[in-house]
Amino acid sequence: MTTTRRDFLTAAVTAAGAAVTPDLAHAHGQEHGHDHDHQVVPSDPALRVKALESLLAEKGLVDRAALDAIVDAYEHKIGPRNGARIVARAWVDPAYKQRLLTKGAPAIAELGYSGPEGEQMMVVENTPKVHNLVVCTLCSCYPWPVLGLPPVWYKSAPYRSRAVIDPRGLLREFGLQLPDDVELRVWDSTADLRYLVLPERPTGSEGLSEEELAAWVTRDSMIGTAKAVRPTEESLHERHP
């Protein structure tokens, strides 16, 4: 039986155990002569976060009301509906689309969206002959003001590793089969620029208003893992802001 790399990693993880802050645990063990099973930091992340937040609040380094406001914004206000409005505007207004493709951030700010992780924006356009896909192989860079916080899969090892070496295979897993004659451009967000894909306007969407068109624009179509599609009953009730 051959050992795959994943078997090896599983073994390594088991060996690493739960000591997530080994230096700290070690220092504590020496200081008090406790055995090393006693951890300074509880392993349950919920307890660890609670302890950290309490300490920072006690020290005057964190304002709990500020944390509430930050969570509220990213959970209820800043999400892919913002990006969808940008795309819908670009579909109906050629002059706006030109500004958006030339200099992303100021055009996005015209609709009122700005903020961290959107200071420099590059918008890349899908056409019948070109498809764009966005990834951050090194981390999790993502255009927050227009898409909100990234989904778990975007930040995951399978997506980050495969997007640059096997993008067409990856897209097939998303249910998107690209024709052979389409040029595929993968954008690895390694510096300060953040990327938004301008999907193609689908056939069947003729004559719709800008607001109606926005419902055709999904989060995934703005990452490049899907195309814009006619909304379904389900997608109209998605919970993202």
Added chain:
Amino acid sequence: MNGIHDMGGMQDMGPLEYEKNEPMFHAPWERRIFAIWWADDTPGYRYEAEILPPADYLRMSYYERMLTALTNLMLRHGKITAAELETGNPVRGTRKGELLTAAQVPAALVKSESTIRNLPITPRFQTGQRVRARNLNPITHTRLPRYTRGKIGTIERDHGVYDFEDAEQQLDKKPQHVYSVRFAARELWGEQARQRDFVYVDMWDDYLEPA
């Protein structure tokens, strides 16, 4: 650093786990650590996350990594001490750092100051020029992915002058031009790659040499 975080091009990392109608957060503690991280101003978070032990990095969820790396970063900078973390009681005179107040949050959420540096720095490369990504292997933070090193691409666009992220921890931020560099997938991965596939990577001047 040639760490586990630099995973572009790795294979057999498992299936893509797609969650339909995924919530922004999966547990209340994820909300809190995200907000603490968002409000925090300690420099060097990315590197701190990159130096987590590789097995831990792969095992942990994104927000577990954030919790551990941010805690380690705050300890390293003396923002908190191990004793404080253990007892939960602040030690007097150890407060280091600024407080983001609730009143400041609305402005901070939409603050979009350009990171472009308005400096008269001449670009070393021109649009359309062939360039090679240098074979650099710093032990410190870098944004030069391993899969591009030594590979030849074309300057697609000059994005202007930005601080050099590799110099984040230094006093001299070494501002320089950043370019979008277009690499043919076949240049990166050989004949198995598709002829019509391209990878675009944003690269600072210091990563490049003429080809």
